[in-house]
Amino acid sequence: SVTQVVKSKTKFTPTKEDYQKVYNRIADLLDENGEYDDGSYGPVLVRLAWHSSGTYDKNDNTGGSNYATMRFDPEALHAANNGLNIARTIMEKVKKEFDWISYGDLWTLAGVVAIQEMQGPKIPWRAGRIDGFAKDATPDGRLPDATQGSDHLRNIFYRMGFNDQEIVALSGAHALGRCHTDRSGFEGPWTFSPTTFTNDYFKLLFDEKWVWKKWNGPKQLEDKKTKSLMMLPTDYVLTQDKSFKKFAKAYADNQEVFFQDFSKAFSKLLELGVPQSQFVSTEPWELKTTDEQQR
Ligand code: ZEM
Structure with missing residues (x-):
């Protein structure tokens, strides 16, 4: 007779506390390299969060932060995304330690951490984005061109x-x-x-x-x-x-x-393209700053 061994693997369900841990890890990374620019990765992480969300098109519901398609060429190589490889590389460190988080959640959360840790307003944030595929990547030209009116x-x-x-x-x-x-x-x-x-x-x-x-x-x-x-x-x-x-x-x-207005608009930006049913909570979370935790 054959004895079948069933390996039961319980899926890890992260809680708000787990996301706070990711928040804290990102916060620690912000000024780990004093040589970089003005001494903080915060700004380039805000730009990563923005460019990963701002591809959204409400007309056909494509783009946005859900699938983190900037991981794939050619979107990674769009001129608008020049330099964001730096931000994505830093986020890889966090992804290695918290492998259960999706890239979309990680990148948008990094934007929240950066704003809050740089003395900005609280940014309500929800988890639930999922990793997509290269076929979900958006065409070039969806982000604003600074030379225009x-x-x-x-x-x-x-x-x-x-x-x-x-x-x-x-x-x-x-x-x-x-x-x-x-x-x-x-x-x-x-x-x-x-x-x-x-x-x-x-x-x-x-x-x-x-x-x-x-x-x-x-x-x-x-x-x-x-x-x-x-x-x-x-x-x-x-x-x-x-x-x-x-x-x-x-x-x-x-x-x-x-x-107040920035917080609302940035929160909305970070949720573009994410189906409501995917979010793990109906009420957005306010994660604590490192100062508030007196770590
Ligand atoms: Zn930016 N942005 N942006 N932006 N942006 C740059 C840098 C940063 C536009 C734009 O062309 C540029 C929003 C809106 C718009 C940030 C956040 C947000 C740069 C410089 C350009 C050219 C890139 C470089 O050379 O490194 C245009 C045309 C916009 C239309 C309104 C919105 C919305 C943002 C977030 C909510 C941030 C934080 C930076 C700085 C990045 C850094 O590395 O220091």
């Missing part, structure tokens, strides 16, 4: 399901990080504190005099006073278009209002 911004963001107020709020993420000539062709940071989340981007847009930079690179603006800050044409448009300007001014005047 308000019509383009609206076309791109309306396609994701955002309105003018949300476009402006999301653009405030440019308080963080910088442009790199070897990634986008543009150069420099938007603010004097690129690793702290503030409403300075909006303040500077209105308070500084912005002039076209004289150089061989793509069209960008520099602040007349110090010439050390930059704005993309799509940033400057927020002060020129009547509807955008109203929101940009409100965010320049009141950081609280900006934080």
